[in-house]
Amino acid sequence: MKHITAEQFRAVLAALGEQGAEDVAWSESIAPPATAEDFAQEAIFVICNSGMKNTIAKMIFDRCMSALAAGTPVTDVFKHKGKAAAIEAIWADRDVLLSMYHACSTDALRLELLVALPWIGNITKFHLAKNFGVNVAKPDVHLQRLATREDCTAQALCERLATEVGLRAATVDVVLWRACANGVINSRTGEIAA
Template sequence: MTAPPETAEDFAGHVIFAICQASVTPSVGRRAHEQCMRALAMGATARLGFRHPGKADAIDRVWRERDRLFADYLASNDKLSFLANLPWIGPVTKRTLARRLGLMAAQEHRAVA
């Protein structure tokens, strides 16, 4: 479990990391995240660092709307439901993102035998 994000940039970075990690190996996801964040920091589109057009568009949208999204997230009474409405965040990615944002413990998602 990590600490909750303190800024819109922190929040967007967590969301972007979750998008980059979706359906790829951890090392590929980390590399994609680093490339995307580098591109965004230069004022460019995430497509410079990410080849998947759908994910790149979602990342650009999250970055562009980060201040509003972060304010809406903080104001939300149901933060898990809020996360599910972010671009490119599905049911599995939502739980991964929730753990990164400190909303749930790392073990909460595992079934008990």
């Protein structure tokens, strides 16, 4: 497979079943963070998720949020000192960070603000932006492989398919990522599982 068609995308979405439908419903309805706590929790989740399986990241995230609620050091429950310090800093500055985020007038400015957060990098800024409702694709390893096969960027791939199937580019990203993570699409070869 060199070029993912709208028909193939729909087949991939169908193969994902209920999980795919839930991902689409979630992604199509995301709104910007309404509270400082929403802002901080999403940023903390992305930090926990960076370099980890989602199931492990969720457990770490829950422990971190419990520690923050109890007023105990995050390092008591998460031994990654760099990530723990970033989590505590974002939690402490959440009110100001939310105000700064809402003051950004463009998605480009939002991305600049997010990449300036501790432990949010040039790839994870897209993950966090998507969780805040920004219509961007995260050029992670799977999406980048698929985009390279089409000689374009992850954003261009997702925007093209979004136009063809009537979804947001960020939603197409979520579906393609899930399909790769679940083995429905082999991102190395571009093959779609039967």
